[in-house]
Structure formats: C-alpha cells, structure tokens
Ligand code: SF4
C-alpha cells in the first residue's frame with residue numbers, strides 16, 4: 001500500500017459561458033440586413049442562437065459569429081416578412097488558419113471554449129484538412145443509437161500516471177491529458193496562469209516549459225510539472241522539490257535535433273531575470289544534453305531528481321527518432337514513470353519547418369511502435385505513455401490512445417481556446433496580435449487570466465463530453481479499454497471501395 005496516494009476523484013468544474021474578448025469575433029457566416037428592414041423583431045424571435053438583438057428599439061445583428069448558416073432549423077432570412085436579410089460566407093473565415101488548423105477547426109474550438117459543448121453541424125470539429133496523419137484516420141464507430149443512453153452514465157476518462165510499484169506519488173488525472181510545456185518568455189505570465197489554473201480546476205497538470213518557474217505559479221504547485229531542459233533556465237533544487245512531477249525535455253517534436261531559440265525582443269526584464277540572462281539578447285538552448293549519451297547517463301539524471309525529491313514522478317520528453325522504442329524502454333529501466341513522445345505536427349508558429357517536416361517519425365507511427373516494444377519487453381503496464389504534437393480535437397485524443405498511448409499533452413489547442421488564429425508570428429516580440437505568444441507589456445493587456453482560465457476549462461469539458469460519447473458508442477466504460485485498440489480505427493487509404 002502506498003502512503004503517498006492522492007488518487008482521489010475530483011468534482012469537475014461547471015461550464016461558464018465565456019464569449020470572445022474581441023468586438024467582432026470571427027464566425028463562418030455573416031448576415032446582411034438591408035434598409036428595407038421594418039424592425040418587426042421576427043428575426044430576434046426565431047433565432048435560437050442569439051444572433052440578433054433589440055437595443056433601444058432598434059433591431060441589430062450583433063453576433064454574426066453565432067449564426068449556424070444553412071443548418072439553422074428556422075432561418076431568419078426565410079422568415080423576414082420583407083426579405084431584408086441574406087446570408088453569406090464570412091470572407092475573413094477563409095483567410096485564417098492553415099491545413100492542419102483549418103478555419104472550421106479554429107472556429108469550432110472557439111465555440112467549445114465559449115460554450116463547453118461541441119459546435120453545430122455546420123462546423124467540422126473532428127478533423128483538419130492536412131490530408132495526412134490523424135486527418136487520414138477515422139474512428140470506427142458503430143451507427144448512433146436513436147435512443148442515446150443518459151449523459152451521466154459512469155464512464156471513466158481519468159488515468160493514473162504512476163504505474164511503477166514504488167513509493168512515489170500515486171497521481172490520477174481526471175481527463176486523459178495535461179498541458180504541455182510552454183515557457184515563460186515564449187508566452188507571457190497571463191496564458192501560463194490561465195493554463196495552470198484551468199489544469200487545477202480540471203484535476204490535471206500543466207508543464208512550465210523550459211523558461212523557469214515564475215512565483216505566480218507557486219499557489220498551484222500541486223498541478224505544475226516543472227521542466228528541466230538543456231538550457232537549465234531557472235532550474236533550482238527548490239523548484240524540483242515543490243512539485244509532484246518533474247519533466248526532462250531531451251527533445252521536442254516540432255524541433256527535433258534543435259534546441260529552443262528565444263529571440264532577443266522577447267527577452268524582457270522579467271524573462272531575463274528568470275533565465276539569468278541579459279535583457280534583449282537571444283537565448284539558445286543547446287541540443288542535446290551534453291551530459292547524456294547513454295541510458296546509464298540518463299539514469300543518473302533520473303536518480304538526481306529522485307535524490308532531490310523522492311516522491312516526484314519523472315517524465316521524459318523525447319521526439320520520435322526511428323529508435324524511439326529503444327529510447328522508451330531505456331527510460332523505463334532508468335526509472336522514469338512517464339515517457340512522453342512528442343511528434344512533429346505540433347509546436348507554435350515559432351517552430352522551423354525545415355526541422356518539423358523533415359526529421360523524425362510521425363507520431364501515429366511512433367506510438368504503436370513504442371506500445372508494442374514495451375509490451376514485448378513485458379513492461380507496458382509499468383510505464384505511462386503520453387503522446388503529443390498535433391492533438392487538436394477529442395477525436396485526435398481517441399485516435400492516439402487507440403494507437404497505444406495512455407494519454408496526451410495539449411499545447412496549441414489551449415492557445416486556440418485563447419483565440420490564436422495560427423498566424424505563425426509567435427517568435428517575434430510584438431508579432432502576436434492576439435496578445436498570447438508575447439511578452440510585450442502593451443500586447444499582454446489584451447487578455448485576462450480569469451477569462452483565459454474559463455475558456456480552457458470550457459474547451460476541455462467539451463472534449464471530455466465528446467470522449468465519453470465516443471467510449472459509449474464503442475461500448476467501453478473506461479478510456480483504459482481503448483489503449484492499443486487499433487481495430488477501432490480505419491485509415492482512409494485502406495478502406496474497401
Ligand atoms: S425579420 Fe426582417 S424586417 Fe423584421 S426585424 Fe428582422 S430583418 Fe427587420
């Protein structure tokens with residue numbers, strides 16, 4: 001019996017509707033109202049989505065972004081007695097995003113972050129448009145039952161993170177994901193705090209990334225993963241002792257073979273102080289850890305953490321080279337609790353394409369390879385496998401778990417909940433017009449911590465709901481039943497015609 005157990009179940013937070021912080025949120029459709037409008041109020045009455053409103057006696061189309069377009073059961077433009085309304089696609093919609101995060105996925109993620117539920121059918125929220133990776137796979141779900149079972153049926157999506165028989169913390173997370181590292185410097189303290197507070201509310205964790213442990217995170221120690229990366233920025237014995245999980249970052253899927261690079265204009269006074277660097281000078285993290293060239297060296301790293309904080313779980317983040325299976329099994333024998341495989345579809349806009357697109361294996365190949373190798377070695381049930389790099393939707397979560405992971409790390413999805421538009425300007429100090437990937441004091445003013453916390457909580461409550469629906473349709477009671485069930489997937493390339 002382990003006396004350090006903290007595996008108790010936690011109540012989930014309520015959804016609090018949290019609309020966009022911008023005056024004109026981007027939606028898929030726009031309604032045009034001509035001067036023929038007689039102000040009868042019929043559109044306000046028939047619209048179930050709150051698109052129109054009456055203000056000081058005037059009928060206004062206030063929330064274009066909530067319009068579901070042709071999916072509307074009672075379209076206002078059909079009911080208007082004088083045909084003053086017409087529907088069109090919002091031209092801005094097609095200008096945002098990229099193939100991995102197409103406009104539908106961005107807008108549906110914003111919808112989930114606002115409402116805590118999946119969007120209407122007019123928005124595709126399950127797959128992107130890349131034509132590869134998760135976008136080429138589907139879950140083999142049986143047809144929907146006419147009479148769905150009640151929503152509150154007990155389906156467990158939580159996972160245990162410590163599967164070793166040792167005395168370290170027993171940790172259960174209530175959702176099969178935690179927040180991946182995003183350093184202080186790459187983003188400001190505002191998104192960092194929003195993410196960590198959301199993780200605390202959801203009963204999970206969030207990693208600091210490699211930029212140190214700002215004091216503002218200290219009230220949430222029990223939900224922080226502190227990262228030890230090659231630059232050792234802000235790494236202290238004190239910060240290792242205050243947390244329950246310590247993560248070694250050996251490599252990053254979006255930049256395999258490269259260390260981090262923070263441009264000088266993001267190295268503000270606070271960032272420089274935290275990293276013991278000089279204001280305005282760029283910072284490079286070396287690659288690799290020059291103290292680790294073998295499993296034995298790696299074990300010394302793990303032992304170092306266990307000597308400083310014997311109760312902490314040790315997570316090992318690696319990219320996906322062709323021998324990733326050997327790396328994973330080596331980490332197990334070195335004493336790690338979690339092996340975190342980071343694929344190349346993720347990363348913010350700062351990740352260089354040359355590394356992202358040409359080095360290492362796609363995550364959907366790496367995960368089953370590691371899963372099977374750990375099984376053959378007889379240690380699969382002694383180590384937790386976490387996958388990351390391009391997990392955008394609850395369907396991606398289910399797919400990667402069916403391929404053999406126990407859970408996932410999120411990153412870009414959290415930023416999209418905060419209204420990132422995937423403009424790929426993250427690396428520059430004043431490049432992020434949404435005030436997310438910035439340390440510029442003026443741009444930081446664009447966002448509040450509490451707003452961000454609620455958006456991220458809502459998004460992940462929607463993901464959780466959808467995962468429960470998927471498991472129900474697969475006839476499973478727990479997300480653990482899905483691990484390695486490749487028979488629950490179909491690849492579009494191999495579908496019978
Ligand atoms: S239903 Fe038509 S006429 Fe009536 S308020 Fe709406 S737009 Fe104006």
Ligand code: SF4
Nearest residue numbers: 420421423424426432
């Ligand atoms: S610069 Fe800001 S809005 Fe653009 S991709 Fe990066 S985080 Fe998103």
